[in-house]
Amino acid sequence: MILKISIFNFLFLISVIPISFLLEGIRRKIMARMQNRIGPPIWQPFYDIIKLFEKGDSDSSANENILFKIMPMIYFITTFSLFLFIPFPIISFQLDFILFIYIFILSGAVYIMLGVVSNSPYGYIGSMRDIYLMLCYELIFAITIFTFIISADIQSLSYFNESWMILKLPIASVCLFFITLVETRITPYDTVEAYTEIIGSVETEFSGKSLAFFELSKNLKLTFFIFLISMLLFGFKDLIMFSLSCLVILLALIFTEATTCRYRLDQTFRILIIVLFFAVFELIRINFIMW
Amino acid sequence: MHDFKLPIGPHHAAIDEPSCLRVSMDGNYIVEASLRLGYAHKGIEKLLEGKRIEQGLHIVDHICGICSVAHPSCYVMTIEKMLNYEPTPRVNYIRTLVSELGRIQSHIFWAGFMLHEIGFETMFAYFLRDREHVLEILERLTGNRVHFAIHKVKTVRNDIDNDDINFIKKKLDELEKNIFTYFRTVENDKVIKARLVDVGIISKRMARHYSLVGPIARACGIPIDIRKNYPYEAYKEVDFNIITKKDGDAFSRMLVRMDEIIESIKIIKQIIKNMPEGIIPQFTPIVIKDGMEIGIVEAPRGENFHLIKIKDGKIDRARIRPPTFNFMSIFTKLLEGREIGDVPVILASMDPCYACMERVVVIKNGSTEVMTGDDFKNKYI
Numbered sequence: 001m002i003l004k005i006s007i008f009n010f011l012f013l014i015s016v017i018p019i020s021f022l023l024e025g026i027r028r029k030i031m032a033r034m035q036n037r038i039g040p041p042i043w044q045p046f047y048d049i050i051k052l053f054e055k056g057d058s059d060s061s062a063n064e065n066i067l068f069k070i071m072p073m074i075y076f077i078t079t080f081s082l083f084l085f086i087p088f089p090i091i092s093f094q095l096d097f098i099l100f101i102y103i104f105i106l107s108g109a110v111y112i113m114l115g116v117v118s119n120s121p122y123g124y125i126g127s128m129r130d131i132y133l134m135l136c137y138e139l140i141f142a143i144t145i146f147t148f149i150i151s152a153d154i155q156s157l158s159y160f161n162e163s164w165m166i167l168k169l170p171i172a173s174v175c176l177f178f179i180t181l182v183e184t185r186i187t188p189y190d191t192v193e194a195y196t197e198i199i200g201s202v203e204t205e206f207s208g209k210s211l212a213f214f215e216l217s218k219n220l221k222l223t224f225f226i227f228l229i230s231m232l233l234f235g236f237k238d239l240i241m242f243s244l245s246c247l248v249i250l251l252a253l254i255f256t257e258a259t260t261c262r263y264r265l266d267q268t269f270r271i272l273i274i275v276l277f278f279a280v281f282e283l284i285r286i287n288f289i290m291w
Numbered sequence: 292m293h294d295f296k297l298p299i300g301p302h303h304a305a306i307d308e309p310s311c312l313r314v315s316m317d318g319n320y321i322v323e324a325s326l327r328l329g330y331a332h333k334g335i336e337k338l339l340e341g342k343r344i345e346q347g348l349h350i351v352d353h354i355c356g357i358c359s360v361a362h363p364s365c366y367v368m369t370i371e372k373m374l375n376y377e378p379t380p381r382v383n384y385i386r387t388l389v390s391e392l393g394r395i396q397s398h399i400f401w402a403g404f405m406l407h408e409i410g411f412e413t414m415f416a417y418f419l420r421d422r423e424h425v426l427e428i429l430e431r432l433t434g435n436r437v438h439f440a441i442h443k444v445k446t447v448r449n450d451i452d453n454d455d456i457n458f459i460k461k462k463l464d465e466l467e468k469n470i471f472t473y474f475r476t477v478e479n480d481k482v483i484k485a486r487l488v489d490v491g492i493i494s495k496r497m498a499r500h501y502s503l504v505g506p507i508a509r510a511c512g513i514p515i516d517i518r519k520n521y522p523y524e525a526y527k528e529v530d531f532n533i534i535t536k537k538d539g540d541a542f543s544r545m546l547v548r549m550d551e552i553i554e555s556i557k558i559i560k561q562i563i564k565n566m567p568e569g570i571i572p573q574f575t576p577i578v579i580k581d582g583m584e585i586g587i588v589e590a591p592r593g594e595n596f597h598l599i600k601i602k603d604g605k606i607d608r609a610r611i612r613p614p615t616f617n618f619m620s621i622f623t624k625l626l627e628g629r630e631i632g633d634v635p636v637i638l639a640s641m642d643p644c645y646a647c648m649e650r651v652v653v654i655k656n657g658s659t660e661v662m663t664g665d666d667f668k669n670k671y672i
Contacts, residue, residue: 035416125319263482
């Protein structure tokens with residue numbers, strides 16, 4: 001196991017949280033502009049989190065449960081630890097992408113636990129929906145990552161040096177984009193967090209510091225996926241080009257969110273099954289046909 | 292998760308007005324649903340009792356914020372029937388103009404809200420932006436943006452001039468330019484179709500059985516429209532079609548309402564073209580004899596019914612039955628067997644307006660009082 005602590009990588013790791021706020025701020029602003037609104041200032045997410053940390057605990061009956069208090073923190077830690085691997089790895093060893101996929105799924109599992117411990121019917125339904133969809137999307141995520149790793153012929157994420165993989169693996173790239181929409185709860189696949197159906201599901205009961213950790217993790221997850229797509233699909237090593245590609249991906253996500261409405265649970269599941277089929281197809285294809 | 296009970300309301304993001312819907316769920320599907328109302332009850336009928344006609348009009352104006360033309364229009368029509376008075380053509384035209392503008396703003400708001408329910412926030416924002424054109428016209432004509440209060444017995448409060456007509460023309464053109472684009476989007480968007488088609492299907496037979504009215508009945512293929520069937524105001528003199536669709540699902544209701552916006556624009560264009568010359572009569576105090584009369588108008592949501600009984604120059608009894616009253620009986624039936632994600636879609640597709648609808652049910656000896664026709668006559672006539 002190699003612990004790569006170059007100053008750049010370390011600085012990048014600690015600046016991930018401000019970057020995630022910035023991306024969220026840009027997202028809100030552009031979204032508002034697309035919807036003919038003025039929108040909040042770009043630094044609004046900073047204010048939101050600071051305000052939430054100053055607030056007290058929830059009065060929910062779930063508050064007696066210790067898990068209700070510590071689970072948001074665990075969710076935050078698991079989500080944050082994903083940045084140890086991408087885009088500029090700090091930890092690297094042989095087959096480290098298996099641990100990476102494991103931590104990713106753990107983060108999803110903690111999200112489900114959050115719904116269960118919150119003792120709210122909406123939380124239960126949100127968790128149920130997430131379990132239902134997880135059967136598909138975590139599998140697709142793992143298969144897609146394997147496809148990229150096999151195609152690049154490497155044994156650790158830190159050796160990932162390819163660029164413009166989007167041209168080499170177009171189907172896997174599209175699959176990764178689908179997973180991003182499902183995981184970051186962006187329409188048309190925000191079924192798990194459907195605000196007008198089950199009032200945001202899992203986060204319904206949370207308030208104060210717990211909600212702050214929750215929001216933080218949500219921002220981090222969006223940032224994580226933007227970095228992941230940027231790294232795997234475009235693979236720019238230059239920091240300026242990397243930032244530009246991140247912004248392009250963010251714009252694509254915002255555009256998708258602004259121009260679609262939400263699918264129902266069964267419809268989302270049916271589409272994910274098709275995506276799973278394509279992900280498997282791509283994994284098989286790279287062993288026989290390469291271009 | 293068998294027999295898992297989920298409360299939807301009174302405070303819920305999916306419903307705009309307070310109501311408590313409890314659904315029993317088996318897995319992800321609804322087994323049965325029960326609706327409890329009474330959170331927006333204002334006692335309008337009781338408030339009206341003992342009031343003079345002019346005072347009553349002021350109360351009726353404030354029944355609802357969205358149907359704020361339909362209720363005063365119906366009330367004034369009922370009183371005028373009782374007085375055997377036929378308003379001048381110009382007054383009729385102005386009333387029709389405001390009615391149709393009210394219908395457009397209600398339908399546009401509804402269409403935006405429906406898309407908001409299925410997560411299409413951008414369209415919601417765009418619809419509200421274009422509703423602003425209609426509200427600006429109404430503000431210029433009546434001075435108000437929500438409760439227009441333009442109706443008066445025998446007359447209207449404001450006259451309109453040529454500048455107003457030019458303003459209406461300009462604003463309608465702007466509205467029309469966008470509405471067709473939105474209409475095409477709604478018609479062709481695959482995700483919207485996936486959410487709305489075959490959801491909340493009401494058959495033609497069922498619609499007759501539950502005596503549904505308005506756009507919901509028209510979406511089932513029943514050509515029912517008070518404007519055509521019992522013309523009032525200036526509807527005899529304008530040319531328009533009753534929009535009907537066959538399928539009876541949420542998507543047909545959407546299409547019917549979108550088409551009706553276009554029909555209403557057509558009506559307004561005819562009205563401002565053929566507006567009769569002259570001045571509107573001055574308002575004079577009303578002297579009214581005892582009696583009882585009914586009036587019906589086509590509100591944005593369907594047939595709106597008013598019954599008014601006058602005794603000693605004051606209102607003795609008023610009965611108001613808004614269109615939402617008819618829909619609520621079928622609503623819980625439609626939910627059975629559907630998914631939880633369909634609840635907001637079905638509820639919004641009915642376009643309920645609880646503020647209009649909430650009335651008191653008389654309970655005697657612990658059970659609901661049901662009256663026969665004779666009992667009703669003895670008690671109220």
